[in-house]
Amino acid sequence: xxxxxxxxxxxxxxxxxxAAFGGDGEKVARLADGLRATHARAELVAEAAGVVxxxxxLSRSWVDARSALIDVLVLSPLSVAPEHQGRGVGTALVxxxxxxxxxxxxPAVFLEGSPAYYGARGFEGATQRGFTRPxxxxxxPAFQVAVLDGHEEWMTGRLVYCEPxxxxxxxxxxxxxxxxxxxxxxx
Ligand SMILES: CC(C)(COP(=O)(O)OP(=O)(O)OC[C@H]1O[C@@H](n2cnc3c(N)ncnc32)[C@H](O)[C@@H]1OP(=O)(O)O)[C@@H](O)C(=O)NCCC(=O)NCCS
Numbered sequence: 001x002x003x004x005x006x007x008x009x010x011x012x013x014x015x016x017x018x019a020a021f022g023g024d025g026e027k028v029a030r031l032a033d034g035l036r037a038t039h040a041r042a043e044l045v046a047e048a049a050g051v052v053x054x055x056x057x058l059s060r061s062w063v064d065a066r067s068a069l070i071d072v073l074v075l076s077p078l079s080v081a082p083e084h085q086g087r088g089v090g091t092a093l094v095x096x097x098x099x100x101x102x103x104x105x106x107p108a109v110f111l112e113g114s115p116a117y118y119g120a121r122g123f124e125g126a127t128q129r130g131f132t133r134p135x136x137x138x139x140x141p142a143f144q145v146a147v148l149d150g151h152e153e154w155m156t157g158r159l160v161y162c163e164p165x166x167x168x169x170x171x172x173x174x175x176x177x178x179x180x181x182x183x184x185x186x187x
Contacts, residue, residue: 001048002046003045004044005045013055014032016079016080016081017077019079021079027170028077028079028170031077031164031168031170035076035164036057037164038162039061040059042057042097043056046089048089053080054079054080054092056077056093056097058074058104058109059076060162063158064157064158064159064160066154070107070155071106072107073110074161074165075098075111076165078090078113094118094121095122098122102148106148108131108145108151112143114142115142124146126144130156131157131158132158134161135171137174137178139172139178142181143159
């Protein structure tokens with residue numbers, strides 16, 4: 001079951017995010033806390049037998065287009081408890097988040113992630129759609145967007161992340177992982 005986050009979910013969400021992201025878990029959980037406190041526009045949990053097993057957050061960022069600053073959404077973080085992975089929970093959370101973004105009237109949802117995973121779930125390369133990465137430390141194929149009904153052709157430009165992504169040093173990758181992933185995409 002996918003439903004909206006409530007304050008009672010705080011501990012359950014922290015446990016899922018921490019477990020899903022392994023060594024980066026604490027940092028990503030602090031990012032989720034920071035986004036929730038300031039720029040979150042929607043937050044969903046997946047529940048199984050009364051226990052939180054997945055989580056996704058949509059936060060407000062901007063596209064700095066030539067004629068206006070455009071409000072957009074960023075899907076991050078997305079987490080599924082390791083013991084529940086591979087059963088469609090992540091897919092259901094992505095679909096529910098995009099549906100929520102549509103309901104909110106967002107013209108686009110951005111994320112950083114595997115093009116194989118998200119490409120099969122409605123996302124496409126954002127650079128090819130005319131958007132510029134907020135950092136060159138996001139490997140180009142990982143910079144993805146789902147363009148929604150409210151989008152118009154002129155709404156292109158640089159994605160400007162809201163402050164918590166920077167405050168928690170959660171933009172893109174850093175070496176040596178950055179070089180490793182770049183080489184993987186090149187080969
Ligand atoms: C990525 C994640 C959310 C997927 O959730 P999930 O519930 O396991 O996903 P689903 O069951 O809906 O989909 C499973 C598919 O995703 C693939 N997949 C899982 N993790 C992946 C990853 N990191 N990169 C690419 N593909 C991945 C599986 O191989 C499987 O592929 P298949 O359908 O072709 O067999 C989950 O693995 C997770 O929490 N990972 C750790 C945190 C993370 O990396 N979050 C995303 C950051 S962008």
